[in-house]
Every structure is written in C-alpha cells, then in structure tokens.
Amino acid sequence: MVEENGQTVPDIQELSDFRTLNPLSKNAMYLGNLIVLAIPVAITVALGLYLKSYTDFRFLAMLALAAIVVVYELVSPPIFYKYYRYRMDDDCIEVRSGVIFRAHTLVPVERIHQVEVKKGPILRKYGLATVTMTTAGGTVSLEYLDEPIAEEIAQHLNEKIIKMLKARQ
Amino acid sequence: MNEDTPYLRNHWSMVVSSILKVLLALAFIIVIAVANGMPAEILPYYALFISLILALVVVWNIIIWKKTRYYFLDDEIVVLRDTVFRKELRIQYERLASVNVQRDFICRILGTAKLAFNLNSNVNVSQAEAFIVLKEEDAEVLRKDVYKRMFQASNGTVGTDDGTDVPDTDSEVMIQPQYAGAGVTPLEDAEPLVHISTFDIFLHSIIGMPSIQALFGVLMAIYSIVTFFMQGAISILPLVILIAEFVLPAVGTFIRYYGYRLVRVGDTVSVSSGLFSTRSDSFKLSKVNFVRVREPLFCRLAGRAILEAEVVGTANENGIPLLCPTKKKDIVMGLFHDLLPEFECNEVHEKQSKTSLATIGLYMAVYLSILAVITYLISSLNLGVWGILLYIAVVILVVYIAVWGFLAYRNYSLAMDEDILKIVTGAYDRSVNYVLFDKIQYATVRSSPLQRRHGDGRCKVSMLSSRGFTEILSGVFKAEVLEKISATVMARIRDGRYDFRRYQ
Numbered sequence: 230m231v232e233e234n235g236q237t238v239p240d241i242q243e244l245s246d247f248r249t250l251n252p253l254s255k256n257a258m259y260l261g262n263l264i265v266l267a268i269p270v271a272i273t274v275a276l277g278l279y280l281k282s283y284t285d286f287r288f289l290a291m292l293a294l295a296a297i298v299v300v301y302e303l304v305s306p307p308i309f310y311k312y313y314r315y316r317m318d319d320d321c322i323e324v325r326s327g328v329i330f331r332a333h334t335l336v337p338v339e340r341i342h343q344v345e346v347k348k349g350p351i352l353r354k355y356g357l358a359t360v361t362m363t364t365a366g367g368t369v370s371l372e373y374l375d376e377p378i379a380e381e382i383a384q385h386l387n388e389k390i391i392k393m394l395k396a397r398q
Numbered sequence: 399m400n401e402d403t404p405y406l407r408n409h410w411s412m413v414v415s416s417i418l419k420v421l422l423a424l425a426f427i428i429v430i431a432v433a434n435g436m437p438a439e440i441l442p443y444y445a446l447f448i449s450l451i452l453a454l455v456v457v458w459n460i461i462i463w464k465k466t467r468y469y470f471l472d473d474e475i476v477v478l479r480d481t482v483f484r485k486e487l488r489i490q491y492e493r494l495a496s497v498n499v500q501r502d503f504i505c506r507i508l509g510t511a512k513l514a515f516n517l518n519s520n521v522n523v524s525q526a527e528a529f530i531v532l533k534e535e536d537a538e539v540l541r542k543d544v545y546k547r548m549f550q551a552s553n554g555t556v557g558t559d560d561g562t563d564v565p566d567t568d569s570e571v572m573i574q575p576q577y578a579g580a581g582v583t584p585l586e587d588a589e590p591l592v593h594i595s596t597f598d599i600f601l602h603s604i605i606g607m608p609s610i611q612a613l614f615g616v617l618m619a620i621y622s623i624v625t626f627f628m629q630g631a632i633s634i635l636p637l638v639i640l641i642a643e644f645v646l647p648a649v650g651t652f653i654r655y656y657g658y659r660l661v662r663v664g665d666t667v668s669v670s671s672g673l674f675s676t677r678s679d680s681f682k683l684s685k686v687n688f689v690r691v692r693e694p695l696f697c698r699l700a701g702r703a704i705l706e707a708e709v710v711g712t713a714n715e716n717g718i719p720l721l722c723p724t725k726k727k728d729i730v731m732g733l734f735h736d737l738l739p740e741f742e743c744n745e746v747h748e749k750q751s752k753t754s755l756a757t758i759g760l761y762m763a764v765y766l767s768i769l770a771v772i773t774y775l776i777s778s779l780n781l782g783v784w785g786i787l788l789y790i791a792v793v794i795l796v797v798y799i800a801v802w803g804f805l806a807y808r809n810y811s812l813a814m815d816e817d818i819l820k821i822v823t824g825a826y827d828r829s830v831n832y833v834l835f836d837k838i839q840y841a842t843v844r845s846s847p848l849q850r851r852h853g854d855g856r857c858k859v860s861m862l863s864s865r866g867f868t869e870i871l872s873g874v875f876k877a878e879v880l881e882k883i884s885a886t887v888m889a890r891i892r893d894g895r896y897d898f899r900r901y902q
Contacts, residue, residue, distance in 0.1 A: 320888065320891060321888055330844055330845065330846055331844065331845055332845075333881070335840060335888065336839075337840065337891055340839045340840060364860070365862035366861045366868075367840075367860045397898065
C-alpha cells in the first residue's frame with residue numbers, strides 16, 4: 230500500500246486478485262443516470278402537453294417506456310456495483326461486469342496499444358476515473374476506479390507497452 | 399538520405415484530379431446560389447470569391463505536388479512533404495500488409511495508376527498509410543519492386559531481376575534495380591490458383607449477396623411483373639427498391655470482380671480484378687487476420703461457397719476481402735487447404751446448448767409479433783384482390799421465420815485446437831470463420847440470466863479486420879468451453895508459442 234494525496238493506493242501486485250469498486254461509484258452512477266432519465270421524462274411530459282390527453286394511446290406507450298427506463302436506471306447502480314470485479318496481473322486484465330447480461334472480458338496486455346484515463350465532471354466530483362485500453366480489435370474500459378488506482382494502472386500499462394515495443398525493436 | 403538520393407513525385411494528373419473535384423463542388427455551390435435567386439449586384443463579388451478559392455486550390459495543390467517526395471530506400475519508404483508543416487512518414491517494408499494498384503476513371507483516361515501502401519493496423523483500414531500516383535507502367539514496375547523488397551524483408555532472401563527496374567525517363571523517377579540473380583516467378587507470370595470464369599463472376603454477383611437481399615430482390619421483381627400484367631402499369635416503388643437493393647449491388651459486384659485473377663508466388667498472394675476501374679492487391683499470407691468460408695443460401699443450394707480473407711487494405715467498397723468468388727465447394731476448400739493450411743481445424747464441432755432455443759425463440763416471437771402487427775394494420779385497408787397476395791406473403795414469411803429458427807439452432811457450432819478457433823455462424827447464410835488464436839485481440843463471454851442458470855454463454859471474439867475491427871459472436875455454448883478461448887490466447891503468449899515476428 231502507498232499513501233498518495235491522503236488516499237491509499239494498492240501496489241500493482243495487490244491488483245492481481247479481483248477487486249470491487251469504491252462504494253462512491255454508486256453515487257456517480259446515480260448522478261449520471263439522472264441526466265439520462267431527464268430525456269425520456271422530458272419527452273413524456275412534452276408529449277402529454279402536446280396531446281393534451283393523458284389517456285391517449287401514444288402517451289401511455291411513451292409513459293410505459295419511460296417507466297421502464299426510470300426503474301432500470303434506479304435499480305441498476307447497486308447491481309452493477311455488486312457484480313463489477315476487475316483484476317490485473319503482469320500480462321492480462323480481467324473485467325467482470327453487467328446488470329442483466331453479465332460479461333467476462335480478458336485482455337492480454339500484449340494486445341494493448343494505447344491507455345487513456347478519462348475523468349468527466351461527475352467522476353471528478355467523486356474522485357473517480359475510467360481507464361480505457363485500446364487494442365486493434367476495439368476498446369475495453371475499467372470503469373469507476375478510484376483516481377489514484379486508475380493512474381497507477383495506466384502508468385503500469387504504459388510502462389509495459391513501452392518496454393514491449395523497445396524489446397520488439 | 400540526402401539531397402542526392404533519388405526520389406519519386408506524384409504524376410501531375412493528381413493535381414488535375416484534385417482540382418476537378420473542387421471544381422465540381424464549386425459548380426454545385428454556384429448552381430444552388432443561382433437557383434435560389436442571387437441578386438445581380440452580388441454576383442460579380444460572388445464570382446470573384448469563387449475564383450479566388452479556385453486559384454488558392456490550384457496553387458496549394460501544385461505546392462503539395464511539388465513539395466511531396468517519395469524515397470524508396472533499402473529498408474523503408476519515406477514520404478516527405480515540406481510545405482507549411484513538414485511531414486515525414488517512414489514505412490518499413492516488413493511492416494507492409496498489402497500493396498494495391500487502383501485505377502479509377504480519371505486514371506484510365508490519363509493512363510495513370512494509384513499505388514497504395516497499407517499497414518496491418520486498424521488506423522489504416524479505411525485509408526492507405528501512403529499512396530503515390532504514377533504512369534501506369536511506372537506504377538506496375540514500382541509495385542513489383544516494393545513487393546520484392548517486402549519479400550526480402552520477410553524471408554531474408556533476394557528475388558530476381560525480372561525487368562522490374564523503373565525506366566529512367568525522368569531525372570526524378572529513379573529506382574535502382576537491386577535484385578539480380580535467383581529465381582522467383584514474377585506475379586503476373588504465375589499461373590492462377592483457380593480458374594474463375596465470367597459466368598462464375600455473374601453467379602457470384604447474384605447468389606453471393608446475402609439471401610434476404612436476393613430474396614427481397616426476387617419478390618420485388620415478381621411484384622413489378624404481376625402489377626404490370628394486372629394493372630397495365632409498373633409500380634414505381636418496388637421497381638426503385640429492386641434496382642437499389644438488388645440490381646445495382648449485383649452490377650457493382652460484377653464490375654468489381656470482372657476478370658478476377660488470384661496468383662501466388664512464395665508467401666505473397668496477388669488478387670486483381672475490375673471491368674472499368676481495375677484493382678490489384680498484393681499481400682503476404684502472414685498478414686491474413688482470419689479466413690471465412692461464406693455460404694449464402696442460394697450458394698449453398700447450388701453446392702457453392704465463397705472464400706474470404708481479412709487483410710488490412712484489401713477491403714472493397716462492400717468491405718469484402720475476397721480470395722475466391724463463388725465456386726463449387728470442393729474447389730473452394732481445395733484452394734483453402736493449398737493456400738492457407740495453417741488455418742485448417744479438424745477438431746470435432748461443439749453443438750449449441752439447448753438454452754440457445756430460448757434466445758432463438760425470443761427472436762422468433764419478436765419477428766412474428768412485428769409481422770402480426772404489420773399484417774393487422776395492412777389488412778384493415780381495403781385491399782381487394784391484393785388481400786390474397788398479402789396472406790400468401792404472410793404465410794411465406796411465417797415459414798421463413800420458422801426455418802430461420804431451425805437453421806439458427808443447427809448451424810451455430812464451435813471447434814478449436816491449440817492454434818485455430820473455428821466458429822460457425824449464420825442461419826440461412828452460413829459463415830465458417832477460421833481464426834488464429836494469435837490474431838485474437840480479446841474475447842468476452844456474455845450470459846443472460848437463463849444462460850447463467852445452465853452455465854452457458856456466448857463469446858464475442860474481437861479482431862483487427864480490413865474494416866477497422868470486427869467481432870464474431872458465437873452461438874450459445876457451455877461457459878467453461880468459451881472461457882478456453884481467452885485462456886488459450888493467454889497460454890500462447892505466456893509459453894512463447896505466440897511470436898509477433900511470425901506475423902510481420
């Protein structure tokens with residue numbers, strides 16, 4: 230364990246066992262979902278005002294759709310948090326995630342070309358970040374990580390990639 | 399590399415081609431402006447503005463043409479552009495995945511050809527890393543020269559001097575003949591690996607397309623004919639759909655693959671074809687990312703198959719990198735075994751889990767529900783005799799969906815040995831994908847709640863392809879079997895069976 234800006238950053242070896250997310254990630258998810266929720270709710274309200282009838286088939290269909298989205302967005306953060314796991318060792322990264330459909334992704338470090346740490350305003354508010362790894366076959370992300378852990382992972386991966394490229398040359 | 403190093407420059411037709419494109423765009427803007435009733439007093443200023451833009455475009459293109467130099471050195475190609483921003487691009491021959499010769503309409507009029515150099519990277523899939531426009535004969539000579547350097551870089555051997563040195567007609571066009579001696583057959587003298595007739599290409603253009611597209615085209619044609627005889631006039635909409643969805647793609651494919659020729663020299667394959675615009679792709683077999691044997695429904699009924707290989711830079715407008723247009727299946731498989739034996743997988747196929755029936759059933763329920771809603775809405779209209787046709791169409795579609803469900807369950811399968819993963823996908827249009835574990839970028843095993851209860855899942859394999867990146871989604875199998883895919887990729891990296899140098 231290493232102290233950094235008052236936060237505890239695990240050594241890279243400690244990441245070799247599956248880890249869960251920081252509980253604060255649920256708050257970040259809720260806040261992000263609220264913005265997503267605003268869209269169907271606004272459409273439903275606008276449709277109701279336009280039709281001037283709350284018994285119209287089109288309004289009821291939109292209301293049902295909005296209700297499904299609202300329920301999903303409210304229920305999904307704790308489930309996502311509960312099942313999200315990630316680990317990283319010397320040559321691979323594993324992510325287990327999903328709410329209804331669960332996915333297990335394994336990315337060999339050897340295939341990674343580029344590593345990026347993203348921090349939007351919501352994630353910054355909670356001291357979180359997302360690490361996006363680009364391979365020739367697409368991108369894989371480690372989401373809602375504590376910022377120091379994200380930086381640590383990105384740095385470690387970048388060092389590995391540079392070392393690998395140098396060895397190849 | 400110094401001032402005396404010989405270099406090449408683009409043919410002047412490239413400037414003409416760029417200016418023509420801008421002229422066309424400007425002409426369109428002028429027509430729009432005039433059509434919208436531009437006041438006469440503004441017109442001279444507008445014409446001056448347009449002329450100024452055109453003059454700038456001409457000057458800028460001439461500067462780019464003048465200041466862009468191509469150096470073909472012993473180990474690499476250097477593209478040097480010394481305009482406002484200096485740009486230097488270096489491409490090592492060993493990194494080249496493929497070299498294409500493309501001749502569009504302007505090139506054919508002016509007797510030139512565009513030579514494109516492609517790297518095995520997803521950044522370069524839609525656009526070549528570099529290209530040069532030369533006189534046709536110079537481009538061909540340069541292609542041969544670059545091909546030999548690629549060959550030398552990968553094998554450490556030296557090719558022949560088969561008369562490939564570029565004629566020294568221009569002081570700037572100088573490529574030194576470097577390959578004297580030993581015996582490698584030039585690509586254009588090599589025997590085609592498979593004889594493809596014009597009839598094969600004609601068949602390929604029709605039965606090679608996805609079956610739903612071909613079926614839709616046939617239905618539209620029947621509908622147009624029936625309405626013509628029943629009403630004495632052709633309905634415009636079905637005719638437009640028939641032309642846009644069936645005739646144009648078929649004609650486009652025929653033009654694209656007319657005169658198809660596939661040859662191999664050493665570990666390099668060259669594919670050339672084209673009726674009006676010709677295109678020639680040369681690539682090393684080690685650059686093949688994965689192989690696919692495609693059997694659309696009508697192809698399969700005719701006992702035929704199509705062989706495709708994913709190589710960066712070789713995708714055509716339809717995104718289909720082709721090794722063999724539709725031929726008898728035994729010929730296609732024979733070509734596959736001769737050309738790419740390292741992609742063969744003879745392991746026993748794993749059949750889909752029973753839980754896949756739930757997924758297939760769900761899809762069928764959705765399709766049938768949509769069909770029921772559409773039928774209900776249409777039948778409420780007063781259709782007269784057309785109502786009978788509607789019910790016939792509904793019966794056909796119900797049968798189509800039912801057979802789709804059966805084939806989707808039966809076709810999907812999986813097999814793997816220690817090098818190759820073989821994934822069979824598709825219902826009516828079956829595709830057999832042969833993937834080297836070393837080319838898999840990463841794999842994801844996904845499962846729905848029902849699949850999880852039975853320990854099943856589906857696997858999405860992500861790879862580099864000629865269209866960026868591609869994903870192959872398997873059927874439903876035991877999750878532990880699917881997890882072996884990632885495990886094998888990792889095991890090969892860890893124990894050294896994966897060696898990146900093999901694929902350079």
